[in-house]
Amino acid sequence: MTLISGRNGQGKSSIIEALGFTLTGRSFRSAPKDAIIRKNEPGAVVRCEIIANERELLVEHAINRARPDTLLLNRNEIQRREMTRIAPVTIFTTRDLEIISGSPESRRTFIDNALIYMGPRAANCVDNYEKLLRHRASLLRKIAFNNSSEDLDTLSVFDQALANEGEVLVSMRRTLLTKLFPIVNTLYAGIAGNNESITIEYATKTSTDLYSELLRARFDDLKRGVTSVGPHRDDVIFSLNGLNARHESSQGEQRSLAFSLIMGLHELIRDRLGDDPIVLLDDIFSELDQERVDKVLQVAEKAQVIVTTSADYSRNTKVGQRLRIESGQLV
Numbered sequence: 001m002t003l004i005s006g007r008n009g010q011g012k013s014s015i016i017e018a019l020g021f022t023l024t025g026r027s028f029r030s031a032p033k034d035a036i037i038r039k040n041e042p043g044a045v046v047r048c049e050i051i052a053n054e055r056e057l058l059v060e061h062a063i064n065r066a067r068p069d070t071l072l073l074n075r076n077e078i079q080r081r082e083m084t085r086i087a088p089v090t091i092f093t094t095r096d097l098e099i100i101s102g103s104p105e106s107r108r109t110f111i112d113n114a115l116i117y118m119g120p121r122a123a124n125c126v127d128n129y130e131k132l133l134r135h136r137a138s139l140l141r142k143i144a145f146n147n148s149s150e151d152l153d154t155l156s157v158f159d160q161a162l163a164n165e166g167e168v169l170v171s172m173r174r175t176l177l178t179k180l181f182p183i184v185n186t187l188y189a190g191i192a193g194n195n196e197s198i199t200i201e202y203a204t205k206t207s208t209d210l211y212s213e214l215l216r217a218r219f220d221d222l223k224r225g226v227t228s229v230g231p232h233r234d235d236v237i238f239s240l241n242g243l244n245a246r247h248e249s250s251q252g253e254q255r256s257l258a259f260s261l262i263m264g265l266h267e268l269i270r271d272r273l274g275d276d277p278i279v280l281l282d283d284i285f286s287e288l289d290q291e292r293v294d295k296v297l298q299v300a301e302k303a304q305v306i307v308t309t310s311a312d313y314s315r316n317t318k319v320g321q322r323l324r325i326e327s328g329q330l331v
């Protein structure tokens, strides 16, 4: 466990973001690329030496404002997705409450990011669906503009592909939630007490025949230039003792639930891959009480943990390395 401490604004979240962005290809604060790169600089480079399966690896991630990023593993270019297999990561930040309290998109993002770790088929499915959705949107706008019958034929082909991939995506999301549920349930009970009951329900307005739904929605979709039906509109409903956690639970309960989901996913990935993901914790001590902090460290007992804090955290004896950060420099 590496503890990085420093006052506010010194660069604690930046270091977690740099690692997280390289290992997952996404910013945990959903920041656009322009906000990730230092102001007035054309680009950024993150370079990490990683030991994975006893192999020493050099990972270099060049992030550019104008060009696509490049990710190099031992100086050979690789895809972002491959990185998730090489070094899976669990990120825990003060923003994670949004999984429960935020819009449906935050819950879809959580589950789709989780699917990426569930094997290449699931990861491809998430990617393909997003890609098809983008292509369909530009096709819809093109048809609205020129109304060519050839483009309409292409749209039917797209809809078939989108329906197929969408149905697979929904079934994979459901399977994942089914696997996640018992682990999350146990973790939540461990924090909140045994008489709390949670439920997780996948919420969709689409029937199992997505193709027919796309056909039915086509006229409207052409007018609006977006796809109005499909798994990109679905949600996950978490309930505590029968109450919808998004709207009816207290912040403390939402926090415990978000915590249980993230650590539950950590366990699920570990069971799948046989090894703990790297754990990145950004300033969670200001959010979580001691009991929960201990729980994180207990679940991630065998993991490499990198944790930032603005508070004094001297009493934890598990810390192997202590670093201070000041004005963006580790000292």
Ligand SMILES: Nc1ncnc2c1ncn2[C@@H]1O[C@H](COP(=O)(O)OP(=O)(O)O)[C@@H](O)[C@H]1O
Pocket (backbone or CB within 6 Å): 006, 007, 008, 009, 010, 011, 012, 013, 014, 015, 034, 035, 036, 037, 038, 039
């Ligand atoms: N793209 C950027 N370019 C330059 N500075 C930035 C950029 N993004 C954030 N900062 C600044 O970097 C500093 C460190 O931020 P952060 O890592 O969030 O600090 P901490 O987590 O330690 O409170 C802050 O002063 C912030 O305003």
Ligand SMILES: [Mg+2]
Pocket (backbone or CB within 6 Å): 012, 013, 014, 283
């Ligand atoms: Mg911070």
